[in-house]
Amino acid sequence: MARALERFSQLLRNPPLRRPAAWLSMAAIALTIYVVAFGVPFFIGKHFTVPQLTWVGIVGYRIDVAVAYTLALCTLFALYYLGYRTLTAHPALPLWVIYVPPVAFALVLLAIYPPGGWDLFLYVSQGRLYSAHSLNPFFATPLDAPADPLFQYSSWWPYPSTYGPAWQMLAILLSLLGGQNLWLNMLVFKLASVVFFSGAVVLVYLILRQHRTEVRHIGAYLLAWNPLLLFEIAGNGHNDIVMVFFVLLAIYLVSLKRLLWTLPVLAISALVKYSSGLLFPGMIVFIWSSAKGLRQKLVWTAGGAALSAVALLLFARPFGMVYSLFALFGLEELYRSSPATLLYFSLQGSFSQHDASNIVKIVVALGLGTACVVEWVRFVRVGGPPKLEALLSFGYQVTFFFLLFLPRFHPWFVVWLVGLGVLLVGTEQMKRAVLLSFSAFLSHIVYYFVYGIYQDRLNNFTFEMMGTAVVFGPPLIYWLYSCIRSRRSLLEQQNRTIALQEAEIARLKALVPKHRTLERTR
Amino acid sequence: MWYNLPVISEPLPRISLFPFLLAGLVIAGAVVLNLAGPRDSTESARVTQLSGLVIQAREAYVRENWPETQRYAGQAVALDPSHVTARLILGLALMNMNYLDQAEAEFRAVITLAKEDSNSLAWAHNDLGVVYQRRGQLNRAEQEYQAAVDLDPSNAQARSNLTAVRRH
Numbered sequence: 001m002a003r004a005l006e007r008f009s010q011l012l013r014n015p016p017l018r019r020p021a022a023w024l025s026m027a028a029i030a031l032t033i034y035v036v037a038f039g040v041p042f043f044i045g046k047h048f049t050v051p052q053l054t055w056v057g058i059v060g061y062r063i064d065v066a067v068a069y070t071l072a073l074c075t076l077f078a079l080y081y082l083g084y085r086t087l088t089a090h091p092a093l094p095l096w097v098i099y100v101p102p103v104a105f106a107l108v109l110l111a112i113y114p115p116g117g118w119d120l121f122l123y124v125s126q127g128r129l130y131s132a133h134s135l136n137p138f139f140a141t142p143l144d145a146p147a148d149p150l151f152q153y154s155s156w157w158p159y160p161s162t163y164g165p166a167w168q169m170l171a172i173l174l175s176l177l178g179g180q181n182l183w184l185n186m187l188v189f190k191l192a193s194v195v196f197f198s199g200a201v202v203l204v205y206l207i208l209r210q211h212r213t214e215v216r217h218i219g220a221y222l223l224a225w226n227p228l229l230l231f232e233i234a235g236n237g238h239n240d241i242v243m244v245f246f247v248l249l250a251i252y253l254v255s256l257k258r259l260l261w262t263l264p265v266l267a268i269s270a271l272v273k274y275s276s277g278l279l280f281p282g283m284i285v286f287i288w289s290s291a292k293g294l295r296q297k298l299v300w301t302a303g304g305a306a307l308s309a310v311a312l313l314l315f316a317r318p319f320g321m322v323y324s325l326f327a328l329f330g331l332e333e334l335y336r337s338s339p340a341t342l343l344y345f346s347l348q349g350s351f352s353q354h355d356a357s358n359i360v361k362i363v364v365a366l367g368l369g370t371a372c373v374v375e376w377v378r379f380v381r382v383g384g385p386p387k388l389e390a391l392l393s394f395g396y397q398v399t400f401f402f403l404l405f406l407p408r409f410h411p412w413f414v415v416w417l418v419g420l421g422v423l424l425v426g427t428e429q430m431k432r433a434v435l436l437s438f439s440a441f442l443s444h445i446v447y448y449f450v451y452g453i454y455q456d457r458l459n460n461f462t463f464e465m466m467g468t469a470v471v472f473g474p475p476l477i478y479w480l481y482s483c484i485r486s487r488r489s490l491l492e493q494q495n496r497t498i499a500l501q502e503a504e505i506a507r508l509k510a511l512v513p514k515h516r517t518l519e520r521t522r
Numbered sequence: 523m524w525y526n527l528p529v530i531s532e533p534l535p536r537i538s539l540f541p542f543l544l545a546g547l548v549i550a551g552a553v554v555l556n557l558a559g560p561r562d563s564t565e566s567a568r569v570t571q572l573s574g575l576v577i578q579a580r581e582a583y584v585r586e587n588w589p590e591t592q593r594y595a596g597q598a599v600a601l602d603p604s605h606v607t608a609r610l611i612l613g614l615a616l617m618n619m620n621y622l623d624q625a626e627a628e629f630r631a632v633i634t635l636a637k638e639d640s641n642s643l644a645w646a647h648n649d650l651g652v653v654y655q656r657r658g659q660l661n662r663a664e665q666e667y668q669a670a671v672d673l674d675p676s677n678a679q680a681r682s683n684l685t686a687v688r689r690h
Contacts, residue, residue: 140573141576173555196544455681
């Protein structure tokens with residue numbers, strides 16, 4: 001057993017994929033899994049006439065299918081990890097073997113009915129509200145255009161848009177290209193997500209080329225090959241990657257020292273989805289401390305703020321400024337797959353639904369607020385010339401806490417974290433992000449299969465507890481383990497330093513009497 | 523070897539232009555839409571007003587302010603009697619103010635209107651079940667909850683109501 005484990009760890013340290021042919025075999029296995037698990041059963045040509053189909057609705061409420069999908073997802077992530085280890089050990093592979101296979105994976109996933117959520121159809125509906133019906137998507141809902149031929153495919157009918165105006169603008173332009181054709185709309189929206197995904201991969205490469213050139217391909221690989229990202233972006237067409245693209249563009253501008261343009265680009269990202277607004281405090285501190293002299297400080301921060309205001313005006317004006325920011329405050333209480341959900345359900349026994357929700361909101365706001373302030377203070381106290389690693393680490397930690405405290409968690413939100421995590425190649429944070437992407441992918445199995453099959457036997461609390469444990473259990477355990485390990489290694493290092501110092505003192509003490517003896521002799 | 527042929531040369535020369543081009547396209551699109559401006563019409567103004575009322579009614583409902591909910595939802599229903607969400611919210615406000623007959627009428631109207639919207643239909647049946655349960659008509663309440671669960675098995679509220687009414 002010990003020998004087998006030793007062999008396995010040796011295999012991981014030095015994977016047999018250093019030859020391009022071996023690497024391509026690995027890519028071929030991954031491609032086969034994408035085709036068999038997603039491409040064939042969810043092929044768009046087979047299902048597009050039926051609205052609101054789900055993963056489990058297409059493949060059936062069967063436990064053997066659930067096990068097969070779990071194995072498929074585990075294999076995809078195992079291959080992904082093997083590829084990472086190979087690139088770390090043998091970085092001299094031809095570049096096309098790294099960058100071409102994800103294009104093939106994305107092509108397979110582009111041709112599927114979105115099995116993990118109908119947000120894609122919601123994007124189309126909200127885009128068409130303006131482009132086809134002259135309605136403001138921040139006020140009107142898909143229910144206001146029930147005669148639209150694409151209406152029945154949509155979800156969240158009674159709700160106005162909760163996205164930012166920059167996304168809404170893009171959705172309008174894309175829906176103009178898609179017209180009334182469902183096929184074309186799906187393709188255009190998915191293709192747009194894939195183009196922004198490619199842009200994000202290029203940006204990761206460019207940022208790392210500036211900043212840690214030896215790992216530039218590893219970072220790009222970690223983003224481009226991530227199975228969850230491929231599934232959520234190319235398969236389900238989620239728009240989170242557009243936000244991540246603009247965050248990465250802002251970081252790239254930081255790495256190029258074009259700091260005046262950083263804040264407006266980050267503002268555009270926050271106008272796609274508001275969550276990237278959490279990065280502003282760190283970015284402002286970085287810009288302020290990078291500038292030399294008060295004049296430059298003021299030009300970069302005030303100029304950046306003025307350009308951000310121009311971006312806000314450009315994107316929000318057509319919808320009415322106030323309405324387009326309504327989404328920030330108009331959300332109802334929604335709970336899913338999060339520690340906040342468990343608290344909400346636990347409180348319901350003692351409090352009314354309304355009070356329980358208010359308590360959870362206060363706890364979440366306090367928890368997230370405290371975590372963000374602590375991270376910000378840590379970032380400010382780093383001292384010395386501002387470092388990109390510190391900014392990335394701040395952005396990563398704040399995003400991680402946001403995901404942890406969010407009342408309603410969805411697997412595609414992990415795209416935000418992985419986008420930042422891959423820039424921290426080799427660190428505990430990168431590994432935690434990848435692990436979260438794996439566990440979030442597995443949560444699809446819980447929410448579709450386990451819920452679908454056992455819904456009569458499980459109550460909502462048990463079910464949510466299972467979902468939350470699957471999503472957050474592995475990354476939190478890994479984080480705890482890494483903290484303990486780094487603390488232990490720090491202690492060991494301190495002990496080693498103390499031992500060396502003691503040995504040095506002993507050596508010096510041994511020298512002193514001889515010296516004195518010599519002096520006396522003299 | 524065959525696999526060494528198409529190696530991409532580094533540094534990738536023009537790749538750094540791609541992200542800027544993409545961002546530029548988004549900004550150009552925004553400029554075009556700003557110049558074109560929204561195509562307003564009487565119908566769009568009516569729908570905007572209607573949606574605003576529904577949103578205000580929903581907010582008042584979340585605050586559990588039933589008279590305000592009734593006022594906004596009532597105005598929305600007056601503007602568009604076929605608005606399913608407005609009628610559902612109005613029914614809920616009436617039910618919470620104990621006007622059970624009027625609430626029943628609203629939920630029945632939703633059942634007639636929302637024939638293809640299984641989600642709203644399930645909610646209407648569930649809420650009708652609550653009305654019957656409050657009147658003490660447990661058999662009819664059970665039938666409505668069952669109809670709601672049949673229409674939308676993922677409706678946890680209807681499932682829990684069905685279990686509760688069966689325990690009585």
